[in-house]
Amino acid sequence: MKYFLTHMFSRRPSMGRRRFGLDQSLFILSLVILIITVLFPMLMIVIRTFFKGTQLDWRLFTQVVLAPENLSAIFNTIRIAFMVTLFGTVLGLFYAWLIGRSDIPLKGVMKGLFAIPYMFPPFFGAMAWSLMLSPRSGYVNKLFMQITGGTSPLLNINTIGGIVFVETCYYFPFVFLQVVSALERMDPTLEESARIAGAGQWYVVRKITLPLVLPAIAAGAMLILISSLSHFGVPAILGFSNNIFTLPTKIYQLINRSAGSFQGIREGASLSILLVLVVVAALWVQRKVLKTGHYDIIKGKSMRPMLIKLRGAKIPMLAISFISLFVIVVIPLFMIFIVGFLKAYGLPLKLENLTLRNYQYILGQSKMVQDSITNSLFLSISSGIITMFLGVMIAYVVIKVRPRGKGFLEILSLLPYSIPGIVLAIGVILVWSGAFAVNLYNTIWIILIAYIARYVSFAMKSASASLEQVHYSLEEAARSCGATHLESLRDITLPLIRPGMIAGFFLIFLPAMRELTTSVLLYGPFTRTLGVAIYSINSEGNTVQASALATVAIAIIVAGNIALRFITKDRKGL
Amino acid sequence: MAIVSMKDITIQYGKNIVIEGLSLDVEQGENLAIVGPSSCGKTSLMRGLCGFIKITQGEISIHGTVVSSPEKRIMIPPENRRIGVVFQDYAVWPHLTVIENIIYPLKKRKVNKVEAKERAFAALAQVKMSDFADRLPSQLSGGQQQRVALARALVSSSELIVLDEPITNLDATLREEMAYEIRNLQKSIGVTVIYITHDQETAMTISDRMVIMDRQGNIQQVGTPEEIWTHPKNREVYTFLGVSNFLPLVKQGNTYTLVSKSAPQVINNLDATVPDTFGSKLLLASRPMDIRLSPVQNDKTIQGLVRRVTYLGNQFDYIVDVGGHEIRVQEDSLDAFRRGVPEEGSIRSVEFLSPAMYEAETNDPRFD
Numbered sequence: 014m015k016y017f018l019t020h021m022f023s024r025r026p027s028m029g030r031r032r033f034g035l036d037q038s039l040f041i042l043s044l045v046i047l048i049i050t051v052l053f054p055m056l057m058i059v060i061r062t063f064f065k066g067t068q069l070d071w072r073l074f075t076q077v078v079l080a081p082e083n084l085s086a087i088f089n090t091i092r093i094a095f096m097v098t099l100f101g102t103v104l105g106l107f108y109a110w111l112i113g114r115s116d117i118p119l120k121g122v123m124k125g126l127f128a129i130p131y132m133f134p135p136f137f138g139a140m141a142w143s144l145m146l147s148p149r150s151g152y153v154n155k156l157f158m159q160i161t162g163g164t165s166p167l168l169n170i171n172t173i174g175g176i177v178f179v180e181t182c183y184y185f186p187f188v189f190l191q192v193v194s195a196l197e198r199m200d201p202t203l204e205e206s207a208r209i210a211g212a213g214q215w216y217v218v219r220k221i222t223l224p225l226v227l228p229a230i231a232a233g234a235m236l237i238l239i240s241s242l243s244h245f246g247v248p249a250i251l252g253f254s255n256n257i258f259t260l261p262t263k264i265y266q267l268i269n270r271s272a273g274s275f276q277g278i279r280e281g282a283s284l285s286i287l288l289v290l291v292v293v294a295a296l297w298v299q300r301k302v303l304k305t306g307h308y309d310i311i312k313g314k315s316m317r318p319m320l321i322k323l324r325g326a327k328i329p330m331l332a333i334s335f336i337s338l339f340v341i342v343v344i345p346l347f348m349i350f351i352v353g354f355l356k357a358y359g360l361p362l363k364l365e366n367l368t369l370r371n372y373q374y375i376l377g378q379s380k381m382v383q384d385s386i387t388n389s390l391f392l393s394i395s396s397g398i399i400t401m402f403l404g405v406m407i408a409y410v411v412i413k414v415r416p417r418g419k420g421f422l423e424i425l426s427l428l429p430y431s432i433p434g435i436v437l438a439i440g441v442i443l444v445w446s447g448a449f450a451v452n453l454y455n456t457i458w459i460i461l462i463a464y465i466a467r468y469v470s471f472a473m474k475s476a477s478a479s480l481e482q483v484h485y486s487l488e489e490a491a492r493s494c495g496a497t498h499l500e501s502l503r504d505i506t507l508p509l510i511r512p513g514m515i516a517g518f519f520l521i522f523l524p525a526m527r528e529l530t531t532s533v534l535l536y537g538p539f540t541r542t543l544g545v546a547i548y549s550i551n552s553e554g555n556t557v558q559a560s561a562l563a564t565v566a567i568a569i570i571v572a573g574n575i576a577l578r579f580i581t582k583d584r585k586g587l
Numbered sequence: 588m589a590i591v592s593m594k595d596i597t598i599q600y601g602k603n604i605v606i607e608g609l610s611l612d613v614e615q616g617e618n619l620a621i622v623g624p625s626s627c628g629k630t631s632l633m634r635g636l637c638g639f640i641k642i643t644q645g646e647i648s649i650h651g652t653v654v655s656s657p658e659k660r661i662m663i664p665p666e667n668r669r670i671g672v673v674f675q676d677y678a679v680w681p682h683l684t685v686i687e688n689i690i691y692p693l694k695k696r697k698v699n700k701v702e703a704k705e706r707a708f709a710a711l712a713q714v715k716m717s718d719f720a721d722r723l724p725s726q727l728s729g730g731q732q733q734r735v736a737l738a739r740a741l742v743s744s745s746e747l748i749v750l751d752e753p754i755t756n757l758d759a760t761l762r763e764e765m766a767y768e769i770r771n772l773q774k775s776i777g778v779t780v781i782y783i784t785h786d787q788e789t790a791m792t793i794s795d796r797m798v799i800m801d802r803q804g805n806i807q808q809v810g811t812p813e814e815i816w817t818h819p820k821n822r823e824v825y826t827f828l829g830v831s832n833f834l835p836l837v838k839q840g841n842t843y844t845l846v847s848k849s850a851p852q853v854i855n856n857l858d859a860t861v862p863d864t865f866g867s868k869l870l871l872a873s874r875p876m877d878i879r880l881s882p883v884q885n886d887k888t889i890q891g892l893v894r895r896v897t898y899l900g901n902q903f904d905y906i907v908d909v910g911g912h913e914i915r916v917q918e919d920s921l922d923a924f925r926r927g928v929p930e931e932g933s934i935r936s937v938e939f940l941s942p943a944m945y946e947a948e949t950n951d952p953r954f955d
Contacts, residue, residue, distance in 0.1 A: 486678035489639050490736075492665035493672040494743045495695035504691070508682045 035498045036414045040422070043407045047425040050466040054440025055432070058282045061443055077283040086263040087287065093173060093248070093259060094241040097180040101237045102230065104181065105188025108334070113196030114222070116320040117330055126338045127186055129346075132570055134527040134544065135183035136246025137563055140551055141345030142179050143251060144352055144560070146170035150359055152348075171255040179247050182341045184240055188233030195229035196222075214321060235299040242292055243433025245530040250551065260288045261435045261530065268439070268534060278442060285436040292431055346567070353561035371561035382562060384539060385546035388457060392542060393525035396464035397518045403465065404472025404517060405480075405510065409502075411473075412480045413488075430470040434530035437467055441535065455537025463531045468521040475520055479513025480506075512580070519577040526573065527566060543569075590615045590747060590779050591636065596645030596655075598631050605631045606804040608645070613781060618773050620782040620790035623800030624827065629783050630675075631804075633751050636781075637672055638665035649747065666695070671740030671748040671778075675755065677732045679724040685735050686711065686720040692743035710738040713772060730761045737769070741778070749781045754789065766793050787828050791816065799824050822945045825872050832878070832914040833945075834871045835953040843869070845889055846954050847910030855886040861944045868947040868954055873939045875917035880905065880935040881926065888936035893929045903928060909937055912953070 062074055077083060108127065112120050130138075145153040146168050154166035169175065203225065207217045245261040252262060264281045271277020323330055351362060353371055360366040375382040407426045411419050429437065441463040446454035453459040483506055491501035507514075529544035536545050543566050551559035591613040598606040605628040613619050623629045635642045635655065641662055647655040649670070654663040671692075680688055689710055693703035711717050714734040724732055733753060740748050754765045766789050773780045784790050790797055791812040799807045799815065801823055808820040819825040822833070835846040836854075838861065845852045861869065880893070894913070895906040903923045905916040916937075929935050947954065 484676060484678065486674040486676055487680060489637070489665070490672060490674060490678040490680070490739075491691070492639070493637055493668070493670055494692035494739065495666045495669075496691075497664070497666055500695065505680055509680075 035502075036410075036416070039406055040410045040414060040416045040418075043403070043410050044418075044422055044425075046403060047407070047422065047469070050462060051425055051428055051469070053444050054437060054466065055428075057443035057448070058285055058436065058440045061279050062282045062286055073279060074283045074286070077280050078287055082258070083263060083284060086258040086260050086284075087291075089173065089248075089257060090242060090259040090261075090288075091291065093177055093180065094238050096177045097184060097241040098234050098238045100177065100181045101185040102188045102234045104185040105233060106192060106230065108185075109189050109192035109196060110218075111330065111334060113193045114321050115323050115330070117323060117327060117334070119331070123334060123338065126342050127189055129342045130183045131186050132523070132574055133183075133346075133567065134246060134529060135180060135244065136250055136529055136544075136548065137349060137567070138179045138183055138345050139176075139247040139250040140547075140559065140563060141348045142170045142175065144348050144358075144556070145344075146175065152362065171251050171257070173257060176248050176251050176257070179251065180241055180244060182345075183247075184237045187236040187240070188230060191229040191233035191236075192226050195226045199225055231299065235295065238295050239292055239431060242295065243288065243435065243530075245435055245533070246548075249533075249548070253552075260284055260291070261433060264288070264435050264439070265533060278439065281439050282443065285433075285439050288433055289436055292433065296431055349560045349563050349567070352557055353564045355557045355560075358556040371557050372565075375558055375562050376565070379558075381541060382546055382550075385541040385543050386565075388460075388540055389526055389528075389543035392457065392460055392464055392528075393522045396461055396468060396525050397522040399461075400465050400468045400472045400521050401476070401514055401518045403469055404474075404476040405507075405514060407469070407473050408476035408480050409506075412477055413485070426473040427470050429466050429468075434467060434528075435534060438463055438531045438534035441466065441531075455540065457540045460532050460535045460540060460542065463535055464521075464525055464528065467528075467531055468525065471520050471524075472517050475513060475517035476510065479510040479517075483509050516577065516581050519573060519580070523570060523573050523577070526569060588615055589613060590650060591781070592648045592651075593632075593636070594646045594648075596635065596647060597643045598628065598635050598640065599643045604804075606635075609804065609806060610645075611798060611806065611809075613779060614796075616777050616779055617795045618770070618780045618782065618793060619796050619798065620784060620794035621798045621800065622784055622787050622790045622827075624802050625785050627800045627802050628804035629785075629800055630751055633672075633749050633781070633783050637670050637749060638663060638668050669744045669746065671742075671744035673733075673736045673740045673748065673750040673753045675752040677724075677729075677736040679727075679732045679735050679739070681724050684721050684723055685716065685727070688724070688735055689739050689742050692739065707738075707742060710742045713741065713776075714738045714768075730757050730765065733757065733765060737772075741772070741776070745776065745778055747779045747781070749783070751783045752785070753782075755784065755786060762789065763792075769793060799827060801827075819943060822870065822872065825943060825945070830875055830915055832873050832875070833953075834873075834909065834912055834914065835947060835951065836869045836871050837954075838865075838867045838869055843871075845910050847912075849910055852889040852910055854889055857942070858887065858940065859942050859944050865944070865946040866949075868949070868951065870945045870947045870951075870953075871939060872943040872945060873914075875904075875915045876919075877940045877942070878907075878914065878916045879938045879940060880907070880916060880918070880929055881938065882935065884936045885938075888938045891935055891937040893931055893933050893935055896929065896931050905929065907935070907937060 063069060063071065065073075078087075108123075111117050112123060117123075143151065145151050146166075148154060148166045148169045148171065151166070151170065154168070157167035158164060170179075199222075204217050204221055207221045208214075212220070243261060244259075245265065248257065248259040248262045249265065252258060253266075258266065264284045267284065268277050268281045271280075351367075352358065354367040354369070355362070356366050356368045356370070404426075407422060410416065411423050411426075441459060442454065445459050445462060446452055453462070487505055487509065488501045491505045492498070496504060527544050528542060529548055532542040532545050533548060536542065541549070543562070547559050547562050547566065550562060589612040591611075593609060593611045595608050595610050596606065597604065597608060609632070621629050621632065631640065634640045636647060638654065642655050642657060644657060645655075646653055646658070649668060653659060653661050654668055655661065679685075680691075683691070686707055689707040690703050693706060698706070708717065708720070711720060714737050716731065716734050716738065719727065719731065719735075724735065727735065736753070737750075740750075750769070753769075754762045757765060769780070769782075770793050772778075782790065782793060787797075787799075794812060796809065797812055797815050798809050801807050807827075808815055808824050810818075815824065816828060819828060825831055836843040837846060841855070843854045843857050845854070857871075859871075880891070881888075884890070889909060891907040891909040891914075893905055894908050897904040898920075900920070902920050903918045905918070907914050907916050914937075
């Protein structure tokens with residue numbers, strides 16, 4: 014990419030002629046790439062849904078939307094998302110308040126535990142909970158039936174409630190992190206002056222603290238809502254067997270069942286539009302909510318707030334926190350880890366039933382698994398590098414060049430943020446499977462294109478954050494020292510944002526490594542990704558092997574996170 | 588010969604015109620200060636000269652070569668203009684050491700490595716930073732970063748250096764010291780310096796010539812610091828140079844009557860020349876230090892009521908009411924103690940030493 018850029022734009026602006034400079038070239042290149050990767054797929058979805066040939070045709074859309082099974086999927090999607098948002102917000106708020114404002118001990122350990130659900134894909138959690146609570150074979154349920162001697166399970170995870178529970182476990186950190194950071198930045202004198210004026214502790218929480226962090230709560234809750242609306246993994250693993258569908262899983266089923274036929278894709282496209290509409294509605298509500306609650310009282314610098322003493326409640330609160338974190342975070346990971354060593358799923362969890370055979374099989378014998386690991390590594394690394402440079406280029410144009418039309422560029426680059434992965438996948442299929450002379454279907458390149466489109470928003474945001482730290486004058490100083498525009502970019506700007514670029518790479522690499530939603534629609538016989546491989550092994554019923562592979566994925570993700578920590582900690586002098 | 592020549596240049600951002608039809612010549616080897624209130628377009632002027640922005644109209648030439656001219660479609664990029672620039676925020680590159688920062692321009696100009704190193708260390712010695720060659724900028728204070736930026740500019744061009752508000756971010760003592768050093772360096776090297784600032788005091792101490800700009804981006808006056816201080820061309824320049832008092836007078840022959848809310852007062856013997864072209868409505872301009880309060884009355888004085896006395900250590904600061912107009916008066920502490928410090932509420936004679944006279948606008952409310 015860098016090589017390509019250097020060669021494309023090394024032409025010096027010639028004296029006296031109207032120059033077509035580096036800035037304009039970067040702008041146009043960014044625009045073209047975004048139009049092809051982001052805008053085209055979205056347009057194709059709309060065109061294929063509403064047009065038959067060149068004829069406007071609403072029938073398919075209304076037909077699909079009004080089909081009873083699809084209606085129930087819509088209903089489920091909204092119901093699940095709403096409940097996940099509600100529970101996730103309450104849970105996130107509770108922990109945020111506990112850590113941000115109370116004198117509970119061991120805050121560091123708890124913060125560390127909260128970071129864990131953030132790292133792993135929720136469908137790992139779905140697998141783990143299904144190991145414990147699937148109605149007949151789940152270990153906890155079996156134990157329960159043994160004890161009671163009955164045939165009815167303790168809990169059934171293959172229900173709406175189960176889906177809501179697992180998603181809540183993985184999405185509540187959105188609210189937690191937003192609120193904790195708002196609490197940390199809030200001026201404590203605001204609360205103190207209310208106390209001095211004679212207000213009680215509870216009154217202060219209700220009338221001062223809560224209103225001040227309301228925007229943060231709203232932002233976190235909306236993140237949960239949107240993530241849950243477009244989420245595929247958990248309802249796919251927990252819902253299919255019990256015929257519970259959400260919009261994303263319904264879209265997947267439609268396309269999978271039709272075996273890639275055009276009619277199936279068109280129906281999927283129709284449902285996609287519906288899903289996007291729901292997400293857009295949620296975003297619209299968010300804008301409304303956030304607009305009414307903007308406070309400048311939250312300051313940038315961190316101050317030491319007055320901590321609320323829990324006194325007698327300290328130990329019970331600590332116990333509740335640790336038990337719940339243990340259940341949410343530690344037990345599922347442990348289950349996946351231990352089941353990966355079992356000879357067969359269903360055997361008691363005893364030492365004599367453990368074996369290394371699963372690892373031998375998946376890492377040594379299964380061509381499919383080996384392919385999937387290579388594919389995922391290739392896809393994550395290449396999409397990480399390409400998207401990161403793309404993000405830098407777009408951010409540079411938006412922040413430094415500021416041409417007319419930068420707003421459009423910015424919107425295009427942030428659009429994928431709110432497009433569900435499954436919808437993006439359908440758009441990519443519509444564009445890249447022969448409609449425009451290029452057919453990439455069933456190749457790894459179609460997945461790469463989808464990843465680039467999916468993660469360009471991350472890259473753009475992270476690059477913007479670091480570019481904003483680089484003042485204009487640093488580049489201008491280089492120019493006045495005799496550097497050409499390109500040299501000033503190479504010698505000054507890029508080295509200065511390098512730490513941000515590396516962090517940005519990992520922000521793409523890590524989620525891409527475990528990606529499921531997009532690749533599950535795009536994979537071909539030889540282009541399974543790690544996520545897809547785990548998902549398909551699991552749905553074929555080879556639970557122990559799926560768990561072993563999931564453990565491998567966890568190891569890769571943990572290694573990546575440690576690398577990221579290490580790199581972001583080591584920023585010198587910037 | 589003029590090293591920089593700007594002819595009738597206009598700079599605008601979109602529809603917002605920052606500078607219109609400005610012409611200015613900078614002479615070889617001089618130290619020219621461009622002074623004006625903030626956001627008057629002086630930084631835009633600098634950016635146009637350096638080639639960071641395009642000018643909309645007019646022509647800029649350096650050493651007789653046209654570098655910017657929209658009419659002739661000439662826009663030499665900044666790297667080929669050979670101007671050393673010191674930016675307001677120093678713009679010392681944080682990822683390079685001090686010496687790497689200074690060598691950079693030589694590297695870009697393809698100077699061979701040995702010579703480049705020699706010249707960079709020489710420049711570092713000139714700004715007294717030799718001991719810091721291998722430090723990173725984050726390990727330096729603001730003043731030290733300032734010196735590095737200056738050394739880099741000197742290395743980048745030995746002909747022409749532009750300094751954009753270079754020392755405003757420093758504290759007062761350091762500012763004075765830096766101003767003095769910039770002045771010395773400039774004299775010993777003979778480099779032409781364009782010094783951009785909103786601080787007229789520093790400009791006075793540092794420059795050979797000053798250019799005073801107004802808020803609209805027009806040049807009000809060009810001249811040596813002495814010329815400008817002693818003969819400010821108009822009221823705006825006068826006000827810009829420091830705290831100023833203006834009193835409305837009406838001229839009748841050789842006597843001047845103060846426009847007053849109470850009994851009118853007359854100055855018979857005013858220490859100022861008034862051109863014949865002026866009308867009868869005049870404004871008397873004076874600096875706080877150039878007003879004397881005394882108990883004794885004569886034909887040069889008018890009466891004033893001392894409203895407030897503030898002791899500032901090295902001087903006294905008074906607010907005096909003269910016929911309903913409040914004026915600010917300052918007096919050296921030693922003088923004040925010798926002559927007797929006036930009490931608040933006492934009446935004093937007020938004498939204006941070498942005041943400047945300006946014609947008032949016809950609709951000046953002070954004459955109502």
